[in-house]
Amino acid sequence: MATEAIAAPATATGGPERRRGRGVRGDENVAGWLFVAPVIVILGLFLLLPILMALWVSLTDWNGQGSPFTSKVPFVGTDNYTRLFTEDGLARRDFMTSIRNNGYYVAIVVPAQTALALGLALVVNNRMLRGKAFFRSAFYFPSVTSSVAISVVFLFLFANSGAVNALLRLFGVDGPQWFADSRGVLHLLLGAVGVDSAPAALAGGGPFGLSWWEWLSGPSVAMMSIITLVVWTTSGTFMLMFLAALQSVPVALDEASTLDGASRWQRFRYVTLPMIKPTMFLVLTLGLIGSWQVFDQVYVMSQGDPAKTTLTPAYLSYRTAFRDFDYGSGAAISFVLFLIIIVLTLVQRRVMADRDTDRPRRARWWRRRVPEGSPS
Amino acid sequence: MTALTDRPPVAAAPAHHDRRGARTLATRILGYATLVFFGLVFLYPFVIQLGNSFKTEPDAAANPLSPIPDPLTVAGFERIFTGTNFPLWLGNSLLVTVLVTLGRVFFDSLAGYALARLRFRGRSGLFAAVIAVMAVPGVVLLIPKFLVLNQLGIYNSYAGLVVPLLADAAGVFIMKQFFESIPVSMEEAARIDGAGVFRTYWSVVLPMARPALITLTILSFQGSWNEFPHSLVSVQDPDLFTLPRGLADLVSGSLGKGTQYPLKLGAALLATIPVAVLFVIFQRYFVRGANEGAEKG
Structure with a gap:
C-alpha cells in the first residue's frame, strides 16, 4: 500500500x-x-x-402466475415463517423433518470427512513413503468432478443389484435396498436390542410437531448412502488443507520430540495437533457451512424419498416453490436456511480473525514455494 | 508454508538399532497398505463406472463389481448419441462454459486489479461487500435467481443461463490478493511512460498475472462445467439443458423402461472427461485453488 x-x-x-x-x-x-x-x-x-x-x-402467497410485484398478489406478512415453527400442519412437519434429516447428516458428515481428510493427509505426508503424489491426486480427484455425474455413479453402486451389495455379499451380508429403505439407523440399532417401536415415553410430545421417537430416528438407510457419497467427495479437498498445514510444521520439532522419547501418538497429540489447530477449525467450520447446503445429491439420487427421510431444507425449499408452486413458503424456508448458514459463517470469521491478529498473516499460496525440504 | 511438494526421504541415521529398523519397515508396509486401500476406495468407483458403461444391462446387473465387460458392447454409447439429447447438452455446456470462463477471467481480474491498486472513493467498502457476498450460500439463491430472471424476461434463455454467472466474488478476491503480491515498479514505469490505466493493466499487469489467471480459468471452467443448481432454476426448455441438467433428467426417468445403467454411467463418464483431462494437466492449479479456498475462509 x-x-x-x-x-x-x-x-x-x-x-x-x-x-x-x-x-x-x-x-x-x-x-x-x-x-x-x-x-x-x-x-x-x-x-x-x-x-x-x-x-x-416470502411475505406473500405468490403462486408463480404473473409478476409477484403487483397488488394482486396477496400479502400475508410473516405467515409463511410462523407456519414453519408454530402452526401444526404439513408445512411444519416437512420442515422439521428436513431439519432433523440434515442435522443427522451434518452430525455424521462433518466428523467423518474431517477424520478421513486428516488421516489421508498424515499418510500422504509421511516422509518414508514414495508415490505419494499419485495417491494425493487420487484422493483429491473426486472433489473436482461433477456432483451430478458422481451421483449417477453412486446410484449404480448403491443399487439393489449394485456394487456395494455385491461387495457385502462377499462377506455374507445381505445388503439393504438402499434407496427404498426409510428406516432410521438409530431405530435399527434400538431394534437390535429389542426396542422395535416407540416406548410410551417417546411416542408423543416432542417439540415442533414431531414425536420424540421421530426426532430420535437417526439418518435413514437411504440417507447413509448420500452421506457416504459426500464424505467420499469432500475429503480430498480438506485433505489438501491439512496437508498444507502439516507441511508447515517444522521437521525439527518432530525430530526433537522423537529424541525426547515421545511416542508416535504423543507426537501427534502434543506436537502436530496443536500446530494444525487453526486448519482443524477451518475444516470443521467449512464442513458445517457446506453440509447445511446439500442439494444436488438429494435432487439426483432420492428427491427427498423414501418417506421424506432424505428431505433437506435446501431441497424442500426448491420443491415447495417449483413443484408445489408455493413460492412464498419456499422462499421462507430459504431464508431460515440462510440464517443458519450465516450464523455459522460469522462464528467462523470471528474466530479466524482473532487468530489472525494473534499470529502473523499466513503466506499466500503464490509465495509458499519454499525450496524443497526446508522447514518454513 | 511450503508448496505441496514431497520432501526428500530423510537419510537413515547411522546409529539405527535393529528394532527401530524393523519398526520402520513395519510402518512403511502399513503406510503403503493404507495408501493402496484408500487409493482403491477413491478410484475403484471410476473403474466400475468405466467397465460397466461398456457392459450389457444384464451383465451390469449380475456383475456390478467386475471392471471387465463380458460381452463388451458400445450399445450404451450408441444410444447416448442416438437416443438422447446428449449432443445438444454437450454443445450447450461448451457454450456456457466458454462464455462464463471468459467473462469471469476478464471481469474478475479487472475488478481485482482496481481493488488492489487503483485509488478510488468507496474502494474499501466495495471490498468488504465482495467478502460479504462470498459468504452467501448458493443454494439459498435458487428461488431468488428464478425471480429476477423471470422479472427481467430472460428466464428460459441462453442469457439467463450465462449472464448471472459471468462474475463471481471468489474470483475477484483471488485476483485482488494476487495483484497485491506483485511489485508495482513495472506498472509505475509504464504509467510514467504515459500509458493509461487500462493500457497499463492490459499490457503490463495481466502478462505478469499468468499463474493467477490460469488458476482462475481452471476454477471457472470446472465450476461452470459442473454447475447444476443454476441451470435448474434458469431454464426449463430441454433444448437449453446443459450436461449436468440433462444427466439429472436421464436419471429421473426420462429414459423409459429398465434401469439402463450402462447408458447412464457412460453419459456421466463422458461428462466427467473434460474436467478429468484438465485435472491431469493442470493439477497444481487445482491444488492452489483448493488452498485459496482455505485462505478466504
Whole structure:
C-alpha cells in the first residue's frame, strides 16, 4: 500500500508534466469504478437484488402466475415463517423433518470427512513413503468432478443389484435396498436390542410437531448412502488443507520430540495437533457451512424419498416453490436456511480473525514455494 | 508454508538399532497398505463406472463389481448419441462454459486489479461487500435467481443461463490478493511512460498475472462445467439443458423402461472427461485453488 503514495502515475492524456495534478486522482477514480462496474452490475443484479425480491415474496402467497410485484398478489406478512415453527400442519412437519434429516447428516458428515481428510493427509505426508503424489491426486480427484455425474455413479453402486451389495455379499451380508429403505439407523440399532417401536415415553410430545421417537430416528438407510457419497467427495479437498498445514510444521520439532522419547501418538497429540489447530477449525467450520447446503445429491439420487427421510431444507425449499408452486413458503424456508448458514459463517470469521491478529498473516499460496525440504 | 511438494526421504541415521529398523519397515508396509486401500476406495468407483458403461444391462446387473465387460458392447454409447439429447447438452455446456470462463477471467481480474491498486472513493467498502457476498450460500439463491430472471424476461434463455454467472466474488478476491503480491515498479514505469490505466493493466499487469489467471480459468471452467443448481432454476426448455441438467433428467426417468445403467454411467463418464483431462494437466492449479479456498475462509 505504501507504494501507492509514490505512484501518482501519469496518464496517456495527461503526460508527465501533469503527474501530480488532481487529474490523475480523478482519472483513477473514474477508472476504478469503470473496472469494478461489470462485477457490481452482475453481482448486484443477480445476487443482491434477487435476495431482496425473495424476501418480499416470502411475505406473500405468490403462486408463480404473473409478476409477484403487483397488488394482486396477496400479502400475508410473516405467515409463511410462523407456519414453519408454530402452526401444526404439513408445512411444519416437512420442515422439521428436513431439519432433523440434515442435522443427522451434518452430525455424521462433518466428523467423518474431517477424520478421513486428516488421516489421508498424515499418510500422504509421511516422509518414508514414495508415490505419494499419485495417491494425493487420487484422493483429491473426486472433489473436482461433477456432483451430478458422481451421483449417477453412486446410484449404480448403491443399487439393489449394485456394487456395494455385491461387495457385502462377499462377506455374507445381505445388503439393504438402499434407496427404498426409510428406516432410521438409530431405530435399527434400538431394534437390535429389542426396542422395535416407540416406548410410551417417546411416542408423543416432542417439540415442533414431531414425536420424540421421530426426532430420535437417526439418518435413514437411504440417507447413509448420500452421506457416504459426500464424505467420499469432500475429503480430498480438506485433505489438501491439512496437508498444507502439516507441511508447515517444522521437521525439527518432530525430530526433537522423537529424541525426547515421545511416542508416535504423543507426537501427534502434543506436537502436530496443536500446530494444525487453526486448519482443524477451518475444516470443521467449512464442513458445517457446506453440509447445511446439500442439494444436488438429494435432487439426483432420492428427491427427498423414501418417506421424506432424505428431505433437506435446501431441497424442500426448491420443491415447495417449483413443484408445489408455493413460492412464498419456499422462499421462507430459504431464508431460515440462510440464517443458519450465516450464523455459522460469522462464528467462523470471528474466530479466524482473532487468530489472525494473534499470529502473523499466513503466506499466500503464490509465495509458499519454499525450496524443497526446508522447514518454513 | 511450503508448496505441496514431497520432501526428500530423510537419510537413515547411522546409529539405527535393529528394532527401530524393523519398526520402520513395519510402518512403511502399513503406510503403503493404507495408501493402496484408500487409493482403491477413491478410484475403484471410476473403474466400475468405466467397465460397466461398456457392459450389457444384464451383465451390469449380475456383475456390478467386475471392471471387465463380458460381452463388451458400445450399445450404451450408441444410444447416448442416438437416443438422447446428449449432443445438444454437450454443445450447450461448451457454450456456457466458454462464455462464463471468459467473462469471469476478464471481469474478475479487472475488478481485482482496481481493488488492489487503483485509488478510488468507496474502494474499501466495495471490498468488504465482495467478502460479504462470498459468504452467501448458493443454494439459498435458487428461488431468488428464478425471480429476477423471470422479472427481467430472460428466464428460459441462453442469457439467463450465462449472464448471472459471468462474475463471481471468489474470483475477484483471488485476483485482488494476487495483484497485491506483485511489485508495482513495472506498472509505475509504464504509467510514467504515459500509458493509461487500462493500457497499463492490459499490457503490463495481466502478462505478469499468468499463474493467477490460469488458476482462475481452471476454477471457472470446472465450476461452470459442473454447475447444476443454476441451470435448474434458469431454464426449463430441454433444448437449453446443459450436461449436468440433462444427466439429472436421464436419471429421473426420462429414459423409459429398465434401469439402463450402462447408458447412464457412460453419459456421466463422458461428462466427467473434460474436467478429468484438465485435472491431469493442470493439477497444481487445482491444488492452489483448493488452498485459496482455505485462505478466504
